[in-house]
Amino acid sequence: MKPEPTPTPRMPAANAPCKLPxxxxxxxxxxCWLTAALLVLVVASFWSLDLQWAQFLSLxxxxxxxxxxxxxxxxxxxPDFLRKVAVGTWETLAMSTLGTLLAAAGGLALALPASRMxxxxxxxxxxxxxxxxxxxRSVPELVWxxxxxxxxxxxxxxxTLALAAHTTGVLGRLFAEALENAPPGPGAALRVQGVGxxxxxxxxxxxxxxxxxxxxxxxxxxxxxxxxxxxxxxGAGGLGQLLAFHMGLFHMGKTATVxxxxxxxxxxxxxLSYGARRLMTR
Amino acid sequence: xxxxxxxxxxxxxxxxxxxxxxxRVFLISALAVALWPLLVATEFKPWxxxxxxxxxxxxxxxxxxxxxxxGADFLALVARETWRTVAMxxxxxxxxxxxxxxxxxxSARVLSVSALSGRMARGPFWLxxxxxxxxxxxRSVPELVWxxxxxxxxxxxxxxxxxxxxxxxxxxxxxxxxxxxxSGDTHATEALLRNGTSRLQxxxxxxLPQNAAEITSYTVYRWECAIRSxxxxxxxGAGGLGQQLDSAMxxxxxGEVVTMLAVFVALVALAxxxxxxxxxxxx
Numbered sequence: 328m329k330p331e332p333t334p335t336p337r338m339p340a341a342n343a344p345c346k347l348p349x350x351x352x353x354x355x356x357x358x359c360w361l362t363a364a365l366l367v368l369v370v371a372s373f374w375s376l377d378l379q380w381a382q383f384l385s386l387x388x389x390x391x392x393x394x395x396x397x398x399x400x401x402x403x404x405x406p407d408f409l410r411k412v413a414v415g416t417w418e419t420l421a422m423s424t425l426g427t428l429l430a431a432a433g434g435l436a437l438a439l440p441a442s443r444m445x446x447x448x449x450x451x452x453x454x455x456x457x458x459x460x461x462x463x464r465s466v467p468e469l470v471w472x473x474x475x476x477x478x479x480x481x482x483x484x485x486x487t488l489a490l491a492a493h494t495t496g497v498l499g500r501l502f503a504e505a506l507e508n509a510p511p512g513p514g515a516a517l518r519v520q521g522v523g524x525x526x527x528x529x530x531x532x533x534x535x536x537x538x539x540x541x542x543x544x545x546x547x548x549x550x551x552x553x554x555x556x557x558x559x560x561x562g563a564g565g566l567g568q569l570l571a572f573h574m575g576l577f578h579m580g581k582t583a584t585v586x587x588x589x590x591x592x593x594x595x596x597x598x599l600s601y602g603a604r605r606l607m608t609r
Numbered sequence: 610x611x612x613x614x615x616x617x618x619x620x621x622x623x624x625x626x627x628x629x630x631x632x633r634v635f636l637i638s639a640l641a642v643a644l645w646p647l648l649v650a651t652e653f654k655p656w657x658x659x660x661x662x663x664x665x666x667x668x669x670x671x672x673x674x675x676x677x678x679x680g681a682d683f684l685a686l687v688a689r690e691t692w693r694t695v696a697m698x699x700x701x702x703x704x705x706x707x708x709x710x711x712x713x714x715x716s717a718r719v720l721s722v723s724a725l726s727g728r729m730a731r732g733p734f735w736l737x738x739x740x741x742x743x744x745x746x747x748r749s750v751p752e753l754v755w756x757x758x759x760x761x762x763x764x765x766x767x768x769x770x771x772x773x774x775x776x777x778x779x780x781x782x783x784x785x786x787x788x789x790x791x792s793g794d795t796h797a798t799e800a801l802l803r804n805g806t807s808r809l810q811x812x813x814x815x816x817l818p819q820n821a822a823e824i825t826s827y828t829v830y831r832w833e834c835a836i837r838s839x840x841x842x843x844x845x846g847a848g849g850l851g852q853q854l855d856s857a858m859x860x861x862x863x864g865e866v867v868t869m870l871a872v873f874v875a876l877v878a879l880a881x882x883x884x885x886x887x888x889x890x891x892x
Contacts, residue, residue, distance in 0.1 A: 361890055369703050372703075376767045378700070378768045380768075424647055465878065466874070470840070479658060557753040560844070574761070589754070
C-alpha cells in the first residue's frame with residue numbers, strides 16, 4: 328500500500344490560481360449567439376409573412392397610392408363638418424380626462440391593498456391585488472374597448488371605461504410603488520399615537536406622495552389623449568369614430584379633415600407637455 | 610439613544626377634528642362642478658350597464674368564458690396567429706431600423722464637420738432640421754391610423770400592419786437615437802473629426818461604441834412595444850391575433866375570446882421577460 332502523501336503546508340495564494348480561459352464561444356460570444364438568434368427570428372418573420380411587396384412596390388401600386396393621397400385634397404372645411412369635428416375633438420378630450428380621473432381614483436383604491444404600508448403590515452391582499460393590476464394593465468385600451476362595447480354599447484361611454492380600465496392597472500402599480508417608497512416616519516409617529524389606519528393614510532402618507540401621484544396621473548392623461556383619439560375606430564366615440572366612419576364610406580375629404588384635427592391635437596398635447604416639463608425643470 | 614416611544618394610546622382618543630375640512634369640501638365641490646360637462650360629453654350613464662337587456666347579453670358573454678375554447682383546431686389557429694403577431698412586430702421593427710438609422714445619422718449634430726469651427730453651415734443645418742421634422746411627423750401619426758390607410762392601399766393582411774409599425778416606430782427610433790447620440794460625451798467623436806476622419810468613421814469608432822448599449826436596450830424595449838401594438842393593429846384588419854380576437858368579440862364567442870386574451874397576456878409577459886434578459890445580456 329502506498330503511503331498517503333503528506334499534504335505540504337502551503338500559503339494561500341494571494342491571487343486566485345491561474346485557470347485556462349473558458350472555451351471561446353462561451354467566453355465572449357453570448358452576445359453573438361443572441362444576435363444570431365435575433366437574425367434567425369427576423370429572417371423567419373419575413374419569410375413566413377408572405378408580404379405583398381410586389382403589390383406595394385410595383386408602379387401600379389405607386390400610382391394607386393398617389394391617387395389615394397390625391398383624394399385627400401381638398402379637405403372638407405364646410406362649417407357644418409368643422410363643427411362636427413370640433414364636437415369629436417371635445418369628446419376625445421372629455422373621454423381621456425374622465426377616463427384618467429376614474430383611473431386615478433380606481434388606481435388609488437387598488438394601490439392601498441397592493442402595498443405594504445409599514446414594516447409588520449401583513450399585506451395579505453398584496454399579491455392578488457398586484458395580479459389584478461397586471462391583468463388590467465396588460466390588456467390594451469383598444470381590446471378593452473372591444474370588450475366593453477358589448478356591455479356599454481357603441482359610443483364614448485365604452486371608450487371612457489376602456490381607458491379607465493387600462494389606466495387603472497398602470498396607475499395602480501405606480502401608485503403602489505410610490506406608497507411603499509414614502510418615508511415611513513410621519514406615519515409611524517401617528518400610528519404610535521393610536522390613530523387609525525385610514526387617518527394615518529390621509530394625514531401622513533398621502534400628503535407626502537401626492538405630488539408624485541399627480542405627476543404620474545398627468546403623464547397618463549397625456550398618453551390617454553393620444554389613445555382616445557384612435558380608440559374610436561372600434562366604435563368607442565371621439566375623433567377615431569368619425570375617422571373610421573368617413574374612411575369606410577370613402578369620404579376622403581372629410582377623412583383628411585379628421586386626420587388633420589387628430590394630428591393637431593396630438594401635436595398640441597406634445598408641445599404643451601414639452602413646454603410644461605421645460606418650465607418645471609428649469 | 611432613541612427617545613422613549615410613548616405607549617400607544619387606546620384607539621379613538623386621538624383628536625378627531627380635521628383642521629382643513631373647509632378647503633377640502635370646497636375643492637371637492639369645485640371638481641364636481643367642473644366634471645359635469647365631461648360627464649355629458651362622454652354620455653356617462655353607468656345605469657346603462659345595469660339595463661336588463663345589456664345585462665343579459667353581458668351575462669351570456671361572460672358565461673361563455675367557461676370553459677375556454679380548447680379544440681385542437683382552434684389552438685393550432687391561435688398558435689399560428691400568435692406567431693404571425695410576433696413576426697409582424699419583428700419585421701416591422703426591422704424595417705423601422707432601416708428607416709431610422711440613416712435618418713438619425715443624417716440628423717445628428719455631433720457629426721457635423723462645419724459645426725466644429727463655430728456655427729453649422731446653413732445647408733447642413735436645414736437638412737438636419739428637415740430630417741428631424743420628418744421624424745416627428747412619422748412618429749406623431751398613430752400606428753393605428755397608418756394601418757387604416759395601408760389597409761385601403763394594400764388590402765387586408767399583415768403587410769399593412771408591418772408598414773404601419775415600420776413608419777411609426779421608424780420615427781420614434783430615429784428621434785430617440787438622435788437624442789442618445791447627442792446626449793453623451795462627444796469628445797472622442799470631435800477629436801476624430803478634427804483629425805480628418807470621415808463622418809462614418811467618426812460614428813463607428815467614436816459615437817457608436819459609446820452609445821451602443823443604450824441604443825440596443827431601447828431597440829429591444831421598442832420590440833416589446835411593437836408586439837403589443839401589432840395585436841391592436843389586428844383590430845383594423847392587419848392580421849394576427851388581434852384580428853381573430855376582434856372577430857370572436859363580434860360573434861360574442863366568449864370561450865374563444867378568453868383563450869386568446871390569455872394567450873395574449875402570456876405573450877406580453879414572455880416578451881417582457883425576453884426583452885429584460887436580452888437587455889441584460891447585450892448591455
